[in-house]
Structures are given as C-alpha cells and as structure tokens.
Amino acid sequence: MADSDNNAASGAELTPEQLEALLAVRGEIDRLDGEILQRLAERARCAQKVGEIKRGPLYRPEREAQVLRAIAERNPGPLSNEAVQRIFREIMSWCLALERPMxxxxxxxxxxxxxxxxxxxxxxxxxxxxxxxxxxxxxxxxxxxxxxxxxxxxxxxxxxxxxxxxxxxxxxxxxxxxxxxxxRHNLMSKASDLSQVKRIYSHSQSLSQCNDWLAHHAYGIPRLPVSSNAEAARMAAADPEAAAIAGEKAAQHYGLPILHANIEDDSNNTTRFLVIASHDASPSGRDKTSIVCSALNKPGAVHALLQPFADKGVSMTKFESRPSRTGLWEYVFYVDVEGHRNDPAVTAALKELAERAAFLKILGSYPIAAI
Amino acid sequence: MADSDNNAASGAELTPEQLEALLAVRGEIDRLDGEILQRLAERARCAQKVGEIKRGPLYRPEREAQVLRAIAERNPGPLSNEAVQRIFREIMSWCLALERPMxxxxxxxxxxxxxxxxxxxxxxxxxxxxxxxxxxxxxxxxxxxxxxxxxxxxxxxxxxxxxxxxxxxxxxxxxxxxxxxxxRHNLMSKASDLSQVKRIYSHSQSLSQCNDWLAHHAYGIPRLPVSSNAEAARMAAADPEAAAIAGEKAAQHYGLPILHANIEDDSNNTTRFLVIASHDASPSGRDKTSIVCSALNKPGAVHALLQPFADKGVSMTKFESRPSRTGLWEYVFYVDVEGHRNDPAVTAALKELAERAAFLKILGSYPIAAI
Known part of the structure; x- marks a missing residue:
C-alpha cells in the first residue's frame, strides 16, 4: 500500500500507563457530557414553559444580554469569557428555536x-x-x-x-x-516582500489604524492616503512597487498576494450592525438608546438640542449628522446615548429634547452588545 | 415623543400570576445555567489533562465524531439531535482551544x-x-x-x-x-411573477433536483438545460420572459430578483468538503476511506481493479474517474469506501487492490460526517 506511512494517525505512541490515564479522563468527560446533556434538556423544557406563559415573541434581547453577562461573571475558568458566552449563545439559540425557528x-x-x-x-x-x-x-x-x-x-x-x-x-x-x-487589515502587494515596496496606499483611517505595525515593519516607506481601501488595492495591483492596506476581499478581487495579515494595531477595530424588529427591548441594566432628530438650521441650534443630555448626565456615545433627504430639514442627527429610554434620566432628557427638536424619532432602546 | 408607541416592547401585558410563574422558570434556568457552567469548567480541565498526557495534536477527528454520535444517542429531547450536536461542537471547539487555537x-x-x-x-x-x-x-x-x-x-x-x-x-x-x-436553489427572473415566465433555464442536474416543485408550481413551462447555473442566470438576466434556477450569489451577481427561494425537492442537497492534515484519523466506528488509483487502459481493467471491494463486502460510496495530468496513466479513479483502512475487510481489499493497480494512494480514513 503506497504512502500508508504518511497516513499513520499520530498519538499511537502512548505508554500503557498514559493510555490508561487518557481513558480515565475520557470517561470523566463522557460523564460530564451526560450531565450537561441532561441539564440542556431541562433548560429546553423551561424554555417551553416560558413559551406557554408568555404570548408574543419569545426572544427577549434584554434577557439574553443579562444571561450572557451573568455567564461571564460566574465563569470559574479555565475557559475564557468569550468561550462560555459563545457556548451559551448557542444553547439559547437552540432552546428558543424549539417552538419554531426565528x-x-x-x-x-x-x-x-x-x-x-x-x-x-x-x-x-x-x-x-x-x-x-x-x-x-x-x-x-x-x-x-x-x-x-x-x-x-x-x-x-x-x-x-x-x-x-x-x-x-x-x-x-x-x-x-x-x-x-x-x-482585519492586511498588507498586500505584487512585490515579493516588504523590502521591495516603495509606497503604501490606503484610506487615511486604515493607515492610522495600522500605525504601530507600520512604524515597526515599514519604517521610512511613504504612506499615501487614498479615497478607499478598495481604491488602494486597485492602485497596488497596477504598480508592483506599491502595497495596499485593505481587507481580504480586496486582495481576492485584485489578485494581490497578502504579505502580512491582521496588521491593525487595535484588535477591537469593528464594524457595527443593528438588529431591527417591530419592537425594541426592555431594560437589561446596560443599555443604549438610539434616536434621530432635527433642529432648525440656525447657529447654536444643534448645541441647544443636545443640552438636555448634558443637563441630565446622560452620556452620548455617538453623534452623526446627515443631510436630510426629505427637504423638511437641512440635517438630521443620529444620536446614541447610554441608558434605556425608561431610565428616569433618559426619559427626562428625551422629553426636553422632544420640546426643542423640529423632529424626534426614538429608534429604540437595546442592550449593549454582550459578546 | 413621536413614534414612542411603535417602540413599546411587547410582553408587558402579563398578569401578576403569569409574571410570578415567568420569574420562577427564569430562576430555574439560571440555576441550570450555573450547573452547566460548572460542568463546562470541569470538562475544560479534563481537556487540559488530556493535553498533559498526550503529545501531538489534541484534535482527534475520530474522538469528536464518537462524542457527537453519543450525544445524539443519549439525547433525551426536547432539543433536536442537530441542536445538541451543534451545542457540543461548540463546547469541544472551545475546550480544545484552551492550549492554543488550532x-x-x-x-x-x-x-x-x-x-x-x-x-x-x-x-x-x-x-x-x-x-x-x-x-x-x-x-x-x-x-x-x-x-x-x-x-x-x-x-x-x-x-x-x-x-x-x-x-x-x-x-x-x-x-x-x-x-x-x-x-439551496432559487427561481429568479426579471418577470414580476411566475405567470409571466415563458422558459426556465438551469443546469440539468439542478432542474431535476427541483422537479417536484416545478411540477407543482411551473407546470407546462418549458425547462431548458444549459451548461451551468451561472450561465442560466446570465441568460435570464437578458430575457425578461425567462427564469433561471441558481444559487443566491448568481441572483446577486446578475441583479435577478428571487421569485421563489429554496425550491429544491431534497433538503439534503449538499456540497461536500474534505478536511486535510498531515495525518488521517483513527477508527471511530463509522468511517470512510478515500483512495485514488489507476489501472492500465485495457477493457475490463477498471472492473477488475474494483473487484477486491466486492469480494470482501466493502461498499463503495463514490467512484469518480478523471483524466490523468501526469501522462503516466490515462485515467485516475477516486474511490470512497465504507470502513476504516484498519478494518480487516478494508485492509484485505486494499492489499489486493495494491497488487492489481498501476498506482494506488490511500488518501486517508476518517469519520463519516456526524452533524
């Protein structure tokens, strides 16, 4: 049989004592798995009971967030908090799906x-x-x-x-x-390695997000900001002395080999998504509220609009202005604040804001992402 | 506050008795979660012990397959076997990653x-x-x-x-x-609905895979086989009276609205992937063995080549011929059989095959996919 040596599964070199110890630990794992399985079944039956008590959607964002936070707080190790949260995310997902899949x-x-x-x-x-x-x-x-x-x-x-x-x-x-x-950001180029690279293109934000890495590994190579990471990849594809910093899809699209992967300084560099539904969430204890509002276009109007949050001690986590497409106002403002719209300080601030704003829509209150 | 009524979280309409019952069940869930968490920690410590005993890769495909099958066999419900297997897949994944991520x-x-x-x-x-x-x-x-x-x-x-x-x-x-x-297969067209569709393009295999659906919903509309599903989508994009059956990416690529999603008759319609490594797997009890071999190009040679499997009662689950690119043989044959290469019948059949074949390479034995 040709090549059968290549195929030998490793791990066959255990001594009899090691094998015995291994089997004992595996027996222990099997016992624990049985106990976990039993409790998963009990948990699923509890989820069914919740379904019998409640009408309306079984999925409660605030409850899930609370469970995931509690899991992290009670986690004795050695699994990381991320690990136990991911496992419980899966457990809750399947328990919820018992009634019918969402x-x-x-x-x-x-x-x-x-x-x-x-x-x-x-x-x-x-x-x-x-x-x-x-x-x-x-x-x-x-x-x-x-x-x-x-x-x-x-x-x-x-x-x-x-x-x-x-x-x-x-x-x-x-x-x-x-x-x-x-x-994730990647350095990509047709050059064989970084020593052949004479210039690095990327969006200015991406360049600054890789600043530490570039300072260590690409010291002295000019960094040239362009309009987008995709444009940077396009330019690097046409210039063998250039590299681009961009996502992996751009590398694929322009046929650019990735010289160095995941070079961003901050591993928390993220894209944010919103979950939309017919209703928002009840308070979970650690929430955000998103609103969109508009002010009359006169000097100081925006500052005055946001004054109620400052007055009530409500922290703003995001402020974004955007030209209005309706023609009724020049700009609309997307604001995220900490807290639930039912929290007294937030309720009071929103009430005052409603009196000042030309337009106000509360987009919803929801738990701050738990994982 | 405009629109605040739209945002009222549902589920606030519980009676005090219902609320009490709900809180009791949630308390029970919290208790179970604590017990599961405790056992996850013990299981993770067991995984660490396995790492101390064994050298070489901790990931053992045959062991994971056995655990997942045992979970399905021991599953008391109400969670589905898929649900408990997916949850344990996640548990094993994070336990393994304790040493270092694979x-x-x-x-x-x-x-x-x-x-x-x-x-x-x-x-x-x-x-x-x-x-x-x-x-x-x-x-x-x-x-x-x-x-x-x-x-x-x-x-x-x-x-x-x-x-x-x-x-x-x-x-x-x-x-x-x-x-x-x-x-998944989808029916896509620029036509507003199926009644406007005069012809349906797709690969012949895809057409036959949607036969039941087409018989019920598109009776009498001519079905025209083309070279690929992507080609079908391209043709439908150029012809508003045509529809194509293809995957969702084709719909996206050619800007074709999906009129009906997931129309395949067999929900087990699948794409198969292989996991490759420096070693194959030890026996798990339900395994496959993949080989590639070649025969001299004379009448009956292929039949003779495969005779040992029939003789030893080894089932073939796949047979695929492919022109050889090396020039040494005209064709090579990719064969999957049931059983592990260490199973006596498979061992014996492979030994005989090795004597008959111009070339034989055992690609590996591995557990049949458990989930």
Missing part, C-alpha cells in the same frame, strides 16, 4: 459580514434569510416576513452606512440590538 | 461556503485562515502554517472540484474528515 433577514448574499453578524447575535438555530438590499431587509421586517433584520450601520474605515440611516428615519421598525464584528 | 486554512475569502464548512466542522474557536486558492490551502497544510485545511471536493450541481482532486493525487497530506453543507 426568521432573521440580513443583507446577503450568504457569506457576507452581515451573515456573520446575524450568526453572532442569534446563534446557529434561526432561519437566516439573505436579502438583496438593505431596503429589502427593512421591508422583510416591516411586512412580517422576518421577525428580525440585521443591517450594517457603521464601519470603522468606511464610516456610516447611509442607506441604513435613511431607512431608520422613515421605516416602521425599532432597533432592538447591536452587533460588533472585528475588521 | 489553525485552519480554507478557500477564502471570508464568507465563502468553505468558511461555513470550516466553522461547521471545527466550531467557533479555531483561527480560520482564508487562502486565495485551493493550492494555497494545500501548501499551508504541507508547510505546517496551518494544522488543518478545508477544501471543496464535490458539488451536487457542478460536480467534482477538479483542482482538489488533482492536488490530493500529489500533495503530502491526508484526508482526516469530511463536511457536508446544504445547497
């Missing part, structure tokens, strides 16, 4: 970051429904074809996703959750 | 079916490394840059993935696992 629309096709975000937020059980456009995701949720939708809202390198913001302004949906996904 | 190369970019297959087989913990080509996946495993690689090998609609087969013939890697992913 339908979650996302910006397709299959295999996009939005699909990864939907999986991260809802686990493996839901029926994920890819949609061709962001509009289609909103329509699916508005029409009830899907209970939840997942749409990108901001990207560390590319900025806000305008279409999502525009649709949030007008659509009859609420925001009931957020998801963050890590974004 | 490196798994796959055919990128991120978001391909190969990535989904890698996630299905290895869970969420490993360090997934996208590669630009199938060759790169093989190189990564051969060079030790990744311990495992995931490559597509056959597609229900498009047939074998030739490059993977060619590389298996020559590369110094073994097959240590398989993964199946469901493939």
């Amino acid at each position: 339908k979650v629309a996302y910006l397709g096709p299959q295999g996009t970051y939005s699909e990864s975000a939907a999986g991260k937020h809802f686990g493996g059980a839901p029926d994920l429904q890819p949609q061709q456009t962001i509009d289609d995701v909103f329509h699916a949720v508005e029409a009830g074809a899907a209970e939840y939708g997942v749409v990108p809202v901001e990207n560390s390198t590319e900025g806000a996703v305008g279409r999502t913001l525009d649709l949030l302004l007008s659509a009859k949906v609420s925001v009931c959750g957020e998801v963050s996904l890590r974004v | 490196k798994v190369a796959y055919l990128g970019p991120q978001g391909t079916y190969s990535e989904s297959a890698a996630g299905k087989h290895f869970g969420g913990a490993p360090d997934l490394q996208p590669q630009q080509t199938i060759d790169d996946v093989f190189h990564a495993v051969e060079a030790g840059a990744a311990e495992y690689g995931v490559v597509p090998v056959e597609n229900s609609t498009e047939g074998a993935v030739g490059r993977t087969l060619d590389l298996l013939l020559s590369a110094k890697v073994s097959v240590c696992g398989e993964v199946s992913l469901r493939v």
